[in-house]
Amino acid sequence: xxxxxxxxxxxxxxxxxxxxxxxxxxxxxxxxxxxxxxxxxxxxxxxxxxxxxxxxxxxxxxxxxxxxxxxxxxxxxxxxxxxxxxxxxxxxxxxxxxxxxxxxxxxxxxxxxxxxxxxxxxxxxxxxxxxxxxxxxxxxxxxxxxxxxxxxxxxxxxxxxxxxxxxxxxxxxxxxxxxxxxxxxxxxxxxxxxxxxxxxxxxxxxxxxxxxxxxxxxxxxxxxxxxxxxxxxxxxxxxxxxxxxxxxxxxxxxxxxxxxxxxxxxxxxxxxxxxxxxxxxxxxxxxxxxxxxxxxxxxxxxxxxxxxxxxxxxxxxxxxxxxxxxxxxxxxxxxxxxxxxxxxxxxxxxxxxxxxxxxxxxxxxxxxxxxxxxxxxxxxxxxxxxxxxxxxxxxxxxxxxxxxxxxxxxxxxxxxxxxxxxxxxxxxxxxxxxxxxxxxxxxxxxxxxxxxxxxxxxxxxxxxxxxxxxx
Amino acid sequence: xxxxxxxxxxxxxxxxxxxxxxxxxxxxxxxxxxxxxxxxxxxxxxxxxxxxxxxxxxxxxxxxxxxxxxxxxxxxxxxxxxxxxxxxxxxxxxxxxxxxxxxxxxxxxxxxxxxxxxxxxxxxxxxxxxxxxxxxxxxxxxxxxxxxxxxxxxxxxxxxxxxxxxxxxxxxxxxxxxxxxxxxxxxxxxxxxxxxxxxxxxxxxxxxxxxxxxxxxxxxxxxxxxxxxxxxxxxxxxxxxxxxxxxxxxxxxxxxxxxxxxxxxxxxxxxxxxxxxxxxxxxxxxxxxxxxxxxxxxxxxxxxxxxxxxxxxxxxxxxxxxxxxxxxxxxxxxxxxxxxxxxxxxxxxxxxxxxxxxxxxxxxxxxxxxxxxxxxxxxxxxxxxxxxxxxxxxxxxxxxxxxxxxxxxxxxxxxxxxxxxxxxxxxxxxxxxxxxxxxxxxxxxxxxxxxxxxxxxxxxxxxxxxxxxxx
Numbered sequence: 001x002x003x004x005x006x007x008x009x010x011x012x013x014x015x016x017x018x019x020x021x022x023x024x025x026x027x028x029x030x031x032x033x034x035x036x037x038x039x040x041x042x043x044x045x046x047x048x049x050x051x052x053x054x055x056x057x058x059x060x061x062x063x064x065x066x067x068x069x070x071x072x073x074x075x076x077x078x079x080x081x082x083x084x085x086x087x088x089x090x091x092x093x094x095x096x097x098x099x100x101x102x103x104x105x106x107x108x109x110x111x112x113x114x115x116x117x118x119x120x121x122x123x124x125x126x127x128x129x130x131x132x133x134x135x136x137x138x139x140x141x142x143x144x145x146x147x148x149x150x151x152x153x154x155x156x157x158x159x160x161x162x163x164x165x166x167x168x169x170x171x172x173x174x175x176x177x178x179x180x181x182x183x184x185x186x187x188x189x190x191x192x193x194x195x196x197x198x199x200x201x202x203x204x205x206x207x208x209x210x211x212x213x214x215x216x217x218x219x220x221x222x223x224x225x226x227x228x229x230x231x232x233x234x235x236x237x238x239x240x241x242x243x244x245x246x247x248x249x250x251x252x253x254x255x256x257x258x259x260x261x262x263x264x265x266x267x268x269x270x271x272x273x274x275x276x277x278x279x280x281x282x283x284x285x286x287x288x289x290x291x292x293x294x295x296x297x298x299x300x301x302x303x304x305x306x307x308x309x310x311x312x313x314x315x316x317x318x319x320x321x322x323x324x325x326x327x328x329x330x331x332x333x334x335x336x337x338x339x340x341x342x343x344x345x346x347x348x349x350x351x352x353x354x355x356x357x358x359x360x361x362x363x364x365x366x367x368x369x370x371x372x373x374x375x376x377x378x379x380x381x382x383x384x385x386x387x388x389x390x391x392x393x394x395x396x397x398x399x400x401x402x403x404x405x406x407x408x409x410x411x412x413x414x415x416x417x418x419x420x421x422x423x424x425x426x427x428x429x430x431x432x433x434x435x436x437x438x439x440x441x442x443x444x445x446x447x448x449x450x451x452x453x454x455x456x457x458x459x460x461x462x463x464x465x466x467x468x469x470x471x
Numbered sequence: 472x473x474x475x476x477x478x479x480x481x482x483x484x485x486x487x488x489x490x491x492x493x494x495x496x497x498x499x500x501x502x503x504x505x506x507x508x509x510x511x512x513x514x515x516x517x518x519x520x521x522x523x524x525x526x527x528x529x530x531x532x533x534x535x536x537x538x539x540x541x542x543x544x545x546x547x548x549x550x551x552x553x554x555x556x557x558x559x560x561x562x563x564x565x566x567x568x569x570x571x572x573x574x575x576x577x578x579x580x581x582x583x584x585x586x587x588x589x590x591x592x593x594x595x596x597x598x599x600x601x602x603x604x605x606x607x608x609x610x611x612x613x614x615x616x617x618x619x620x621x622x623x624x625x626x627x628x629x630x631x632x633x634x635x636x637x638x639x640x641x642x643x644x645x646x647x648x649x650x651x652x653x654x655x656x657x658x659x660x661x662x663x664x665x666x667x668x669x670x671x672x673x674x675x676x677x678x679x680x681x682x683x684x685x686x687x688x689x690x691x692x693x694x695x696x697x698x699x700x701x702x703x704x705x706x707x708x709x710x711x712x713x714x715x716x717x718x719x720x721x722x723x724x725x726x727x728x729x730x731x732x733x734x735x736x737x738x739x740x741x742x743x744x745x746x747x748x749x750x751x752x753x754x755x756x757x758x759x760x761x762x763x764x765x766x767x768x769x770x771x772x773x774x775x776x777x778x779x780x781x782x783x784x785x786x787x788x789x790x791x792x793x794x795x796x797x798x799x800x801x802x803x804x805x806x807x808x809x810x811x812x813x814x815x816x817x818x819x820x821x822x823x824x825x826x827x828x829x830x831x832x833x834x835x836x837x838x839x840x841x842x843x844x845x846x847x848x849x850x851x852x853x854x855x856x857x858x859x860x861x862x863x864x865x866x867x868x869x870x871x872x873x874x875x876x877x878x879x880x881x882x883x884x885x886x887x888x889x890x891x892x893x894x895x896x897x898x899x900x901x902x903x904x905x906x907x908x909x910x911x912x913x914x915x916x917x918x919x920x921x922x923x924x925x926x927x928x929x930x931x932x933x934x935x936x937x938x939x940x941x942x
Contacts, residue, residue, distance in 0.1 A: 111535070285651040334577065
């Protein structure tokens with residue numbers, strides 16, 4: 001089924017002027033314009049299928065990521081898709097360990113965001129060619145045969161399409177720098193165990209979806225009235241879990257948290273009605289402990305990004321201080337690679353692990369993190385929102401439930417109700433849950449009209465806005 | 472003395488085709504073309520003084536850093552230099568915490584390399600205006616008045632030029648995310664203690680220079696004959712400390728290490744004749760321990776970059792295993808910010824700390840790392856080489872000795888004998904030591920002729936090479 005040679009890669013700078021409405025504002029990112037470096041790859045196959053991938057950005061700097069995608073393009077162009085997915089680990093290593101380019105990373109920041117955009121496009125292309133949504137492609141690759149059956153003859157390479165064996169899935173993962181915690185054998189064992197009850201979980205997901213929480217109500221840029229109004233509407237729509245941005249001003253935080261707690265009710269973990277808090281890296285370690293001790297009375301399930309995403313030992317210290325107060329630590333949206341996640345797990349520095357579909361190296365690197373989280377029995381609660389992040393990450397978390405974690409306990413996926421209208425296959429939320437996508441691919445294809453309108457700086461939207469902003 | 476408004480910022484992509492000669496090759500970077508994003512800032516002052524700054528790169532990807540410098544330029548243009556250096560902490564924070572740009576970092580990878588290039592240019596400009604080399608500017612800012620004298624009236628702002636007070640130095644540092652280890656008060660205390668004997672140490676540096684070791688002899692790209700020949704020549708020139716690249720092939724490593732050990736003699740720490748090893752992140756944690764156990768018989772002082780630069784806990788594990796064998800752990804050239812260094816110190820993960828003048832946020836962030844290293848009593852042995860790194864980092868390590876560490880024990884600065892001829896104020900090495908620069912500035916100004924010739928892709932050198940490489 002896998003076919004074609006990559007004949008073209010294009011990348012565009014697409015920006016939505018969300019800062020105008022105060023959407024997305026937090027303690028560190030006060031005026032984000034949700035944006036994306038949007039990659040489209042084409043093949044010489046006659047089916048005309050394109051792979052679309054994004055990485056999420058906040059406006060300025062998108063052009064830098066676009067530049068990095070162009071720097072990576074020569075690794076992709078003129079490659080057969082079957083060679084890429086047939087040795088996906090090797091291809092991943094090639095992208096992330098280019099002898100010259102790795103200096104400006106390695107596996108972090110701009111180049112890694114660019115790597116994610118490119119690989120997201122490859123996964124979209126692959127899944128579309130297989131006629132499956134990415135979550136289903138992964139679930140099927142995770143193994144459908146009995147544990148006692150002999151390994152398929154198709155193994156090792158060349159890859160035969162639809163070869164359903166956990167080893168195929170594991171062959172997508174670069175284990176470099178994580179073998180002290182997760183070896184290939186560990187990964188296989190986890191996936192083998194994940195076989196038990198898998199079919200039932202898939203049915204369950206298709207019927208009920210994956211539980212979500214909403215961040216749409218309580219951005220720092222919103223007034224109290226907006227907050228109340230959005231919260232009331234969300235409760236009506238069936239939402240029971242709310243996240244509030246904190247960290248800029250303690251008095252403001254207390255007032256806003258009280259508003260939400262009043263609206264959702266006094267209980268916490270015994271009820272489905274939960275509150276999470278998010279400081280977006282605003283604090284130093286001692287400050288985080290002090291500030292959150294004062295907010296503990298509002299009974300948050302977690303405090304997210306209390307300090308620098310690089311500070312593993314800092315998170316461990318904060319965790320040690322706050323867990324006794326009933327507050328867990330969540331982080332991940334700016335953790336730049338699997339090595340950071342490995343250490344957060346080793347150091348017992350978090351109670352909720354938040355993968356991101358665009359910061360890590362696409363599905364490949366996220367697989368390694370899901371498996372490490374399973375090994376440490378830490379629940380994965382993905383970061384989403386922005387533009388396209390919900391579309392992407394739902395595939396990963398649905399796969400996680402069906403094939404890896406086999407649990408919904410303490411697990412919930414972020415949802416933000418913005419910009420979905422620009423996608424050809426937008427997320428579907430029912431009863432505050434993500435319903436598994438059914439269209440083939442990674443749900444990242446944008447409407448061409450939206451892309452054209454929001455291209456920076458030449459799209460219609462920016463042609464109007466830019467002169468106004470300059471005045 | 473500080474004057475002028477920044478009226479222009481230009482940035483160029485300058486590449487030297489070092490890969491053609493196998494120079495600079497290591498286990499992970501097999502074909503580096505030593506390159507730089509070269510920033511020049513100009514002011515509207517009549518003196519015509521320009522500030523020049525670089526960040527070091529390996530060829531491909533330099534254009535991405537150039538793009539990031541342009542994205543940062545608006546923070547610099549039209550600013551008065553006196554406002555910048557008068558609130559340097561604030562200016563640093565502005566560059567590193569731009570509400571939109573920080574998403575593609577934060578403080579790591581491409582944007583942080585770009586930040587370093589811009590700030591290096593600012594320091595060059597400031598020091599030139601003050602008529603001092605950067606090391607001397609720092610030493611004088613570190614405080615020359617008696618400890619019992621009242622704080623200068625010039626404090627706080629507005630800044631008066633030549634205000635010599637440790638608080639001026641400390642005001643350049645952003646303490647965000649490190650206050651659990653180093654507060655402003657800690658920093659002041661360290662600098663106050665550094666006053667004792669400072670004048671003598673400055674005299675000593677001017678007379679004898681700062682001790683260096685050479686990496687020029689043993690790149691992975693060199694044949695055994697070249698290795699022997701370069702090593703023999705270096706011994707003649709007075710070099711006694713040699714670094715060898717390892718990690719690609721164990722048998723090769725053993726042969727090459729034996730060659731060097733045979734040439735420099737059997738002793739280690741009791742003699743001045745030392746050997747260091749550098750794996751450039753080639754190994755996973757268990758592999759690093761295993762491999763180095765086999766190389767222990769060659770008595771290396773340290774193993775450098777045994778694994779991922781992000782793996783603090785991994786370095787701690789390796790350190791615990793190798794220190795009993797007499798091998799220290801060194802890392803830093805790819806540690807992306809002060810938060811990583813903080814943790815390496817907290818976790819006892821290194822015995823030698825290698826700052827880099829272009830990966831961290833210029834002098835400002837390096838100051839915080841020098842002070843943290845002092846607090847933990849870990850010797851700083853800077854990374855240098857590449858293009859311009861020796862020119863820059865000598866200022867930092869000479870300042871470190873005079874004003875912070877006050878010790879040369881277990882301390883040595885890397886030196887590589889390449890590309891100095893392209894600088895207007897190249898390093899001066901005497902008796903295997905860095906002699907303190909006397910010209911004003913940060914020694915980063917390149918010869919305009921060299922820049923023009925090596926600009927990528929339009930310079931003369933590349934116009935000739937590129938068509939040849941395409942064939």
